[in-house]
Amino acid sequence: MSDSSWTDRIVGDRMTVDQQFASQIDGSEFSNQQWSLIMTATEFEIENPGDPERARIVANTEQVDQIIPELDNIQAGMGGMGGAQGGSGGSGGSGSVVDSIKGALGLGGGSGDSHAEQLEAAERLTQRYADELQSHLESEGKWDAVREMAADEA
Incomplete structure (x- = not known):
């Protein structure tokens, strides 16, 4: 088991969560392509893995800043639609069309x-x-084993 990391151990779980999370992406300001790029630049870490009460998965987005210009290129390639093509809600998602129009007019x-x-x-x-x-x-009963594996790696 020492040859694999906790992140390797949860690949199948990530695929399940990806499918469940798709509706939140549809309701966001990001397209599926943009989200894929964001996820590629994001690393997941377990904060306080040795403490069962305080341990939690956190998104390390330090590298995301470097891909932000590419998000604009993806959006431009899609005609500026962004994530608004499929949803009308989500946190901040409704402003993306207005922001695109304001940007095209040189406002904002x-x-x-x-x-x-x-x-x-x-x-x-x-x-x-x-x-x-x-x-x-x-909910799958895997958290403690994953957390302990992360603690061993730390």
Whole structure:
């Protein structure tokens, strides 16, 4: 077992959570392609793995800032629709069409503001995903074993 990490051990669980989380992506400001890129740049860690009461999965999004410009390229390639094509709600998702129109008209904040907003939205959504993943592991009775494995790796 020492040859694999806790993240390797939960690949199947991640696929299950990915499917369950799809509706939240549809309701967000990100397209599926953008979300895939965000997830590629996100690492998941277990904070306080040795403490069963305080341990939790957290999304490490330090690398996401580097891919934010590519999110714009993906959106531009999709005609600027972003995640708004499938949903009309979600946290912050309803503003994406308005933001696109404002941007096209030269109104609103500069690209720095947009990038900061995208980064914040990505951080919120990836942490929500991490919470869902931990909840899934708990409901499947796998959380303690995964947490202990992470503690051993630390």
